[in-house]
Amino acid sequence: NNSIGSWLTKLKIFVGFTQCLSYFPVTFDIPWTQSLLDFMKLLEFTALDLYAVFGDLSCQMQTGYFQKFVYHMLLFPILLVTMGLVYLVARAFRCRKKYTNDSMKTQWITLLCFITFTIHTGMSTRIFRLFKCREIQGSWYLSADYTVQCREGEWNGYAAVAVVCIFLYVLGIPGVQWYVLYRNRKCLYEKEKMSHAEKEKQYKMQKQFGSIYGHYVPECYYYDILDLFRRLLLTGGLIMMGEESVAQVFMGIVICAGWLSLLIHKKPYEAMIDNILAIILAAHLLLSLVAGMALKLYELTP
Secondary structure (H helix, E strand, C coil): CCCCCCHHHHHHHHHHHHHHHHCHHHHCCCCCCHHHHHHHHHHHHHHCCHHHHHHHHHHHHCCCHHHHHHHHHHHHHHHHHHHHHHHHHHHHHCCCCCCCHHHHHHHHHHHHHHHHHHHHHHHHHHHHHCCCEEEECCEEEECCEEEEECCCCHHHHHHHHHHHHHHHHHCHHHHHHHHHHHHCHHHCCCCCCCCHHHHHHHHHHHHHHHHHHCCECHHHCCHHHHHHHHHHHHHHHHHCCCCCCHHHHHHHHHHHHHHHHHHHHHCCECCHHHHHHHHHHHHHHHHHHHHHHHHHHHHHCC
């Protein structure tokens, strides 16, 4: 329905919003109120962060940042292997009267696309936080865990792994999705004059990868990938600028304002309600950062 849209699209819009909001305390050094900080901390579960789900109990696990980094980097391969095993088992012992191989493959790809959409921001933020260090009395320490000394010893090995993960996850996931969509861009949407082979290809693309582009208008089919980079810039990307920088908050405001303007101008979603919801949540992030910058400037004012 072009006026209402699907529940999956609304869920993805909401997840993208909550992930950005939940990582604001990590990205920006803003004196938020404690109640707002607790609410943002609660929303971290949308990034599939196991330690955020356990809450205060995670402090008793005695895990440093390196252990959390390893968990986050292994999360996607573990989910991928688990889904692959489930698919193989379902294919071998499936109820042949109910499901076909194509239908199971379609569901597997749809679930994989949603998982990558969900965990990309959390993994990217975890990777970039590994490079965020602070100098204290001539030595550099990891801002996320001051028991870790940067630029020497164990940190160097994890930094090398993080660089590899940047190419595999941060750039690799949206890169693969972009390649698939761009290569098949002429067969993403149904057209009047299409051959039988093109119709079959279009039907297959819509079934398997429709969760990435199907809820956008044809000229904005790549906006799901654009949204990934928008969340990446708002979280992990701005971490590299420095937590105590007012310019960092200003850049966050520029990114939010640019995304809001793009949504208002293009209205990329097919469903009217989806466009309205995306615009409202984008405006929420923008106003939150504007208020945060006011708090930051008030704190720095003598």
